[in-house]
Amino acid sequence: MGIGSAVEVLGTASNPFLATIGLRIEPAASNSGITFCLDVDIKSVPMFIFNAVENFYSLLETTIQETLKQGIYGWQVTDCKITLTHSGYISPSSTSADFRKLLPLVLMTALKEAGTEVCEPLQQFYLEIPVDTVGAILAILAKLDAVLQAQDVQGETCVLEGEIPVARVHEFQLWLPSLTRGEGVLETSFSRYEVVRGSFPTRRRSDTSPLNRKAYLMHVLGWSSAKS
Structure with a gap:
């Protein structure tokens, strides 16, 4: 794994969620698991939703752990450090669901840039x-x-x-x-x-892959194919 980053900015045409999320992913020591940290101004944390930074952190960390159960090739990703580099919202319209649903898109884009090995x-x-x-x-x-x-x-x-x-x-x-x-x-x-050297096994995701942006948005937003 190398280093990868991605950002989805609130208000841009490609981002239908009322949230901004930026992430950086980088390799960590063997057997260290997945670590997550915040590197954003506390003012960018929607306290009207979460009441405390710890609650915001907990939602993002849980979503990260769940998303990385199935990586680029379908296998669990581990031994990496993930940092929140950007955060944004609109008060009082943004919801926790905006962050929860947007994060997998950003994370998998950053992971793809970083590259992984099976x-x-x-x-x-x-x-x-x-x-x-x-x-x-x-x-x-x-x-x-x-x-x-x-x-x-x-x-x-x-x-x-x-x-x-x-x-x-x-x-x-x-x-x-x-x-x-x-x-x-x-x-x-x-x-x-x-x-694994040479050819390696892959596994199909059991959910809708965030790497397939169109299908993922249709799934989490309930869009019809006509709207997409």
């Missing part, structure tokens, strides 16, 4: 097997894109440790009993995420 989860594995089955096990681990990190022979038992893609764990579990005469013992736990 990552897959890796599991750390600890495996005890009979020493005479090591060759067969190493062959199947390589086939399943596992990476061996440690190997230790303890008498008639060999301990293997490494990482394996989560998507391949079940297949390995199916192979293990027959390759080890039922004596293999496998333990796994989450390790980390790794960028």
Whole structure:
């Protein structure tokens, strides 16, 4: 992920909402999750709607979290910092819904500019097997894109440790009993995420994508195709 930004200004022809929102999105440390902060004058916060800055912040943060459950390629986006850079309203006409419905448009535009990569989860594995089955096990681990990190022979038992893609764990579990005469013992736990190299899987959004501006506005505003 790089850095991306976008702004939708109240009163412009492209923005049907009574709100201004500007966002900047940038990468954050691995496993840090999604963080959100405000960088606007408090006068730009519609207190007549929210009563307190904390309530305004809470609405935007919740909407951000919900929107990023399905990113550019349909997968959840994480490990990023999002900053509110612009805010505006008209008193007393603006409503919380204006901000809630506009934010996904701005956020996904900024995210598209920043660019994202699809990552897959890796599991750390600890495996005890009979020493005479090591060759067969190493062959199947390589086939399943596992990476061996440690190997230790303890008498008639060999301990293997490494990482394996989560998507391949079940297949390995199916192979293990027959390759080890039922004596293999496998333990796994989450390790980390790794960028998928080459072609990667995508997932269709379960809602109307804000990246499809026309369809999104028709959905949230109840427009007919004739009006759009």
